Amino acid sequence: MPEYPAISSSEIGSLWMTYQQKTLILRMLEYFIEKADDDKAKEIMTSLYQEIHPYVERIVVIFQEEGVPVPIGFTSEDVNPEVPSLYDNGFDIMFVRIIKEISMAMHTLNITMAYREDIIDIFRELTGITQKYYEYCTQYLLGKGLLPRSPYISVERKVEFVRDISYLGGFNPLTGKRPLNTVEVAHIYRAIETNTVGMKMILGFAQAAHEKEVSKYFAKGGDLAKSLIKEMSEVLLKNDIQVPSTAGGNVTTSKLSPFSDKIMMYCVSLFCSFSLGGNSVGTAFSQRHDLPAKLAVFMKDIYEYAHEGATLMIRHGWLEEPPQTEKQTKR
The missing domain is CATH 1.20.1260.10 (Ferritin, core subunit, four-helix bundle)
Incomplete structure (x- = not known):
């Protein structure tokens, strides 16, 4: 060895x-x-x-x-x-x-x-x-036809370079907003796709959770995912880009939970961390100023939601501590 x-x-x-x-x-x-x-x-x-x-x-x-x-x-x-x-x-x-x-x-x-x-x-x-x-x-x-591909769009036939700072614009209602580029479309659609699966997951959790306050917490998360999906879909639609629908993955009528509230809470926490990271990348690669602003609002809401979840987990004794540094004895 x-x-x-x-x-x-x-x-x-x-x-x-x-x-x-x-x-x-x-x-x-x-x-x-x-x-x-x-x-x-x-x-x-x-x-x-x-x-x-x-x-x-x-x-x-x-x-x-x-x-x-x-x-x-x-x-x-x-x-x-x-x-x-x-x-x-x-x-x-x-x-x-x-x-x-x-x-x-x-x-x-x-x-x-x-x-x-x-x-x-x-x-x-x-x-x-x-x-x-x-x-x-x-x-x-x-x-199985359960995963729609990201939107198909027409692209310019020649390479262009940005020649005006207005390319970065997004707030001026008089000049309007330039069309989305493909990098921005990619990150917007990824946010829609992952939040759609996350919404279905958390609505199932809300339906079956054992503790009432945990069920209410999950329902709140479902609403947050819905609002992000709606907002990002509207951005695509305003650019005449159709949002592909995600089929399947439905929640049944069962109210018996296959999972403990502890594991469901941790799973939602994991998804929140993933969403914060994904939105950060989307913000970094978006060159239209209005898009990072929209994502920043959602990142704030997701962070606050995750913090609320951590508080709930601590209250129920579900949040396991990572290994701690050993306390030094004072002399």
Whole structure:
């Protein structure tokens, strides 16, 4: 066995976050696999489960060897595969696809904070697995007609350079706004697509949550996702760009939750963090001033919503602390 240096603080933190996320995914997959009504979808999810499960065990071994407390994460107590389906018509793969998109971002960031070869290997291998299953999910949904492609548009036939600062404009009602460019369309549509899946997820959570205040919190999140979808869709429509509709992934009438409130709250927190990051990228690459302004308002609302959720989780004892720095004894 090779000898490695002691684990660093950033490596502990990134492995801890990975453990939380992977145990969440495993519990969600256990339910979706049990309820899958399509053989191909079940095959994708079962194979994914089998590939990522060993990485949870590898993290446990590293923590035990380094004397780091093994996190609780999410266990069999957080899932009940026996209850009726909460979603139907392809939502399982829609959810897995978004989770894999979140994982790609996390593993890419985590690999930049790792120094030990064994830990770098974990994130490199997880990145490969994530990309593979993201592609599987995308092709599955396209084949089933459950994933509309981003809008098709006509583009200029020659290369142009920006020659006037008005290109950046967006506020002057007299001069109007220039047409959206393809980079801006891409980020706007991605926000619509991910929030549509997130809205369906959280409305199902609201319908089945055990605690009344948690149900109300989820319903509020559903309204927030709806408002973002509406606002961004209007931006496209004002540019004569039709917004493709997302079919399938419906919430059923079941009010029996397959998941604990704890795991659903953490899942929503994960989606909020992902949304904040995605909107930040969209803001950075939008060159029309009105678009970052719109996204900034939503980022503020999402941040406040996430903070409200963290407060709710603390009140119920659901928010697990990352490993803390040891307190120094004063002399």
